Amino acid sequence: MRPKSWKPWALLAPSMSAVFLLLVIPLCFVVVYSFWLRAPSGADIPAFQFGNYAKFFEDFFYPKILIRTIRISFETVILCVFMGYIPAYFFYRSESRYKKAFLLLIMLPFWVSFIIRTMSWINIMGDSGLINHFLLKIGLIQSPISMLYNEFTVLMGLIMYLLPFMVLNIYVSLEGIDKSLLEAARCMGCTEWQAFREVTLPLSLPGVSAGCLLVFVLTAGTYLPPMILGGPGNEMIANLIFKRIVGTLDWPFGSAISVILLSLLFVIVWTYNRYLGINQIFKSLQGN
């Protein structure tokens, strides 16, 4: 053994123990809970049985929410890619002195509570919100249009929450592209658009891919936008978990749903990493 091989471990210990205490142990609790029994009286009985899992797949009710969650997550990812790439590219190409200020604006929403930001849509799109108020005032409508509490508004809330993550991820990878590559492509006969397709786009994919992963995972685990901006039919899986654990205090079933979500996300992320070849992209970028 080399004399100082313990040193990195000693330095890592504080953060490792934090991760262990605050993440791994609670997660183990959740896994253990998911096998417990819930007595009709409401008491949790330690046990090892798969009843909670069986209950989830008993009929189509719960799986349907899971599938909806995955679908909404995909939709959010796709919308965020398109809506995020454009501003990220704009910042990248901008030579404005205010570029840094613009980037700060992207971060600005993080300084306001996520709940407040989500709730603010009620003031904008609600029955007595800004838009209805305006339309009533100019006489375009006679009674308020109901715009909230559907999947569209849920998606809107999700995008509002997650878009900055996408923009920043893409921006960082765009910034990393050597500008002389673009010039080289242009000199060799590419129009600006062709140079974008040949150079900028492929080289920014690692950022897009990291952004997608982050947005997907965060969407799949969030419950606030569907709770505040969604209707009864727009529940996502995290709402279900929230209701089981906080609402009906059914820890075993809530834990089981959590474990199911976690496993599914794990499979998706693993497959994504393996087949979308992120590692390949990173490999080809090494040494430059």
Place this chain on the structure above:
Amino acid sequence: MATDEKQPIVQFKGILKRFGNVVAVEKMDFDIEEGSLVTLLGPSGCGKTTLLRMVAGLEEPTEGDIFIKGIRINDTPIHKRNLGMIFQNYALFPHKTIFDNVAFGLKYRDVSKEEVNKKVTRALEMVRLPGVENRMPSQLSGGQQQRIAMARAIVIEPDVLLMDEPLSALDENLREEMRREVDNLQQMLGVTTIFVTHDQREALSMSDKILVMKDGKKQQEGKPETVYNEPANHFVADFLGHSNFILGEVVDVDDHHVTVKIETGDILFAENKGGFSKSDQVEMIVRAQRFDAFPKDEFKPVEGMNHFQGRIKDRSYMGGEVSYFIELGTDREIHVISMMRTRIYDIGEEVSVQVSPHHCHLILIE
């Protein structure tokens, strides 16, 4: 064509470039002849790269026109100028194979698939890297990457090859080797080349013509020998090689010589190349290598040569030659680089230094 002169392929006419309030390139006229290798030489920030980038279309001139093959190209978009550009950092596409990198320009030039294969193979052979088609750029060394960048630029048979300090990222020995390779390749292909560098050795060894620049202004243009032996001003003499500058006044001019009285009161002769008259204030420029140093007691002055007495103040041994700083009486010293034809002198030793008037170049001080 009826004219004897080779037709200039690239012409700058009154080119001026401003970045905000900063003038990067001052009004400049400059011609580049077909098939020649022209070096833009100068310290960093002298505008040489800006000039090159204006040919490529990566910068727009603020004023003036650029012509390629007699056609004004100011408004021709970058991708329609048939130019090959080589960058200092190679600028290979990291996500494409070597084949795709080299074939890149052909893809946008209506070339059939077999033709592309043939051309890429030939280009790789030319840069002496056959068989690397399927590798990624990151798998090659710096020198190899620069060769690929060259292959990529020449494969499209450009009208003009533009090189922006292509060798400065390489280490000393490799740079020497690549310099010769670029030179050979350029001669083999006969492609007009504009080469930007701050390295005088690169400029002197490769160029048909050198354009020396400083602060966006043209200092001198000419053949390497001309620029080196007959520098137009103090800057050029100082930038290229090791020079001694001696201030003085012209006291006599005859058919062969200009007689100059220097600060120390000594009288020196310079070859009369014309343009000087009595009482002109001049600066005499003598290359450090042009002096011969002799031991004081063995020295026999030769008629018509300039000579000094001095004492070795400092010396550095550089292998092939020795660099001396020789003190001439009052706080005047000269730099002498000797090829060690005799022996290495000791510090403090008295020596006699001799230089032919032929090697004393005069410039006027305004």
